[in-house]
Amino acid sequence: MIITNNLGIQFGKKVLFQDVNLKFTAGNCYGIIGANGAGKSTLMRMLSGQLTPTHGTVTQGPGERMSVLAQDHFTFDDFSVIDTVLQGHSELWAVMKEKDAIYAKEDFSDADGVRASELEEKFAEMNGWNAESDAAALLSGLGVKEEFHYTMMKDMPAKAKVRVLLAQALFGNPDNLLLDEPTNDLDLDTVTWLENYLSNCENTVLVVSHDRHFLDAISTHTLDIDYHKITLYAGNYSFWYQSSQLALRQQQQQNKRAEEKKKELLEFIRRFSANVAKSKQTTSRKKMLEKLTIEEIQPSSRRYPGIIFTPEREPGNKILEVNGLTASNDGEILFKDLTFNVEKGDKIVFLSRDPRAMTAFFEIITGNRKADAGTFEWGQTITYSYLPLESDKFFDNDYNLVDRLAQCHVNLPNARSSYFYGICLAHVVEVAIRFYQ
Secondary structure, eight states: OEEEEEEEEEETTEEEEEEEEEEEOTTOEEEEEEOTTSSHHHHHHHHTTSSOOSEEEEEEOTTOOEEEOOOOTTTTTTSBHHHHHHTTSHHHHHHHHHHHHHHTOSSOOHHHHHHHHHHHHHHHHTTGGGHHHHHHHHHHHTTOOGGGTTSBGGGSOHHHHHHHHHHHHHTTOOSEEEEESTTTTOOHHHHHHHHHHHHTOOSEEEEEOSOHHHHHHHOSEEEEEETTEEEEEESOHHHHHHHHHHHHHHHHOTTSOHHHHHHHHHHHHHHHHTTOSSHHHHHHHHHHHHHOOGGGOOOOSOOOOOOOOOOSSOOOSEEEEEEEEEEEETTEEEEEEEEEEEETTOOOOOOOSOHHHHHHHHHHHTTSSOOSEEEEEEOTTOOOOOOOSOOGGGGSSOOOHHHHHHTTOTTOTTTTSHHHHHHHHHHHHHHHHHHHO
């Protein structure tokens, strides 16, 4: 349980939020949403004690333990993977280290014996004998193979470090769990594993994520940071978004009678309550929904930019034909006899447990690599663009942002002209404003 009392913070004259009085209880998962810069990570740092609020207090239940997903990937470089996870339970780790230090003494005294006995009792109470196996199970669930469990963290790739630090946060069944962007660099299987883990967690969980599907899967409540305040909704991201859009529509219909608005709201709540995914959410959510009023639901102040792809010409029915495509690295087969057709209107997601296979496939169909066997053919009307996994080579030059964008448009030979420069700069500024709102 975490309780905030009149919590608020500001930097100079900029107020992020104020007068936050909330109680986060066990058995619930709170998804925290808000525009970039609204204060999501700041809130998490305040709740964890890493940042002092301008005013107000944060308290936990008596004797409760909090765990936070570490953001610094280099802090534990001098430790093994398994030891890094064990440090997620700081009290258990301290007992283990002190116990080991005592047993390592050559002149073991009676006082040492007494202290060792006390530590052994604490160690057993904290389920210390199963600590390493529990840590190993978390690592395996998060996709870190057993062969790497005793590898030094400094020797682990960056994406693997993320998984280790996530295992560290989950280790020891903390009473209060704070996760800031936990799905970064995770593959689909690992995200699914994490969804299942958090959905079955009986403790208090707070999560910041830009992945709405992830939030929908795990959240019992949504915390929206907007208008310099924090509003709690009983429901996941989809409930918040749909209710916000409903409020926006009603706001735009000023002449609509209050009774009609209330009827529309009640119908919306009824439909949403009927679709609750987990039975344990149903009762508490229904009670909160029944207390909702029209005034409590506000349209979001955020703006949602649209990314619209407009082709230069109408494409034909044939987009791409792939026949018997095969690729390998140093004799190791990445994929073999890949055959399929892409037709107009198709939207396709490619999944692979081996990212090398995915990269090889896209490098082949964009002409940057030769296949071991097979053919591919784009339709005559088709032009394509490719965003590679490794993009460093695109920035190995002295171009500024606008000049770099100018290189991408082959039909503008005088791209540095004042007209194009102005249009391009306007688009860059617009995107930047939308991104940081």
